[in-house]
Amino acid sequence: GTFDVKVLQDININDKNKFQISLDILNFGNLINSNWGVVEAPNFDQLMGVSVDDTNTPTYTFDPSRNSTFGAVTSEISRWRMQIGVRYIFN
Numbered sequence: 001g002t003f004d005v006k007v008l009q010d011i012n013i014n015d016k017n018k019f020q021i022s023l024d025i026l027n028f029g030n031l032i033n034s035n036w037g038v039v040e041a042p043n044f045d046q047l048m049g050v051s052v053d054d055t056n057t058p059t060y061t062f063d064p065s066r067n068s069t070f071g072a073v074t075s076e077i078s079r080w081r082m083q084i085g086v087r088y089i090f091n
Contacts, residue, residue: 001037002026002027002028002029002030002037002039003027003028003029003037004024004025004026004027004028005024005025005028006022006023006024006025007022007023008020008021008022009021009022016090016091017088017089017090017091018088018089019086019087019088019089020086020087020088020089021084021085021086021087022084022085022086022087023082023083023084023085024082024083024084024085025080025081025082026080026081026082026083027077027078027079027080027081028080029080030078030079030080031080037078037080038072038073038078039072039073039077039078040070040071040072040073041070041071041073042069042070043069043070043071048060048061048062049061049062049063
């Protein structure tokens with residue numbers, strides 16, 4: 001699993017106006033440890049093979065070396081990301 005962290009700070013300009021600065025860290029666990037927050041997706045390997053001979057008799061084979069059903073997704077979703085935001089609040 002992944003978890004995110006958000007930090008907000010309000011900066012008052014006067015009684016009615018203020019700025020709000022935010023920092024979002026997405027997939028915070030992966031920032032701390034590169035083994036955390038890695039998304040896994042199912043591998044679509046065929047674990048069981050089927051071949052048919054001349055008499056239409058199926059032969060089933062199983063390759064135990066192909067038994068990993070999940071693998072790490074190395075795209076951006078498995079990496080930590082950070083964004084900064086600024087908001088002006090007025091009444």
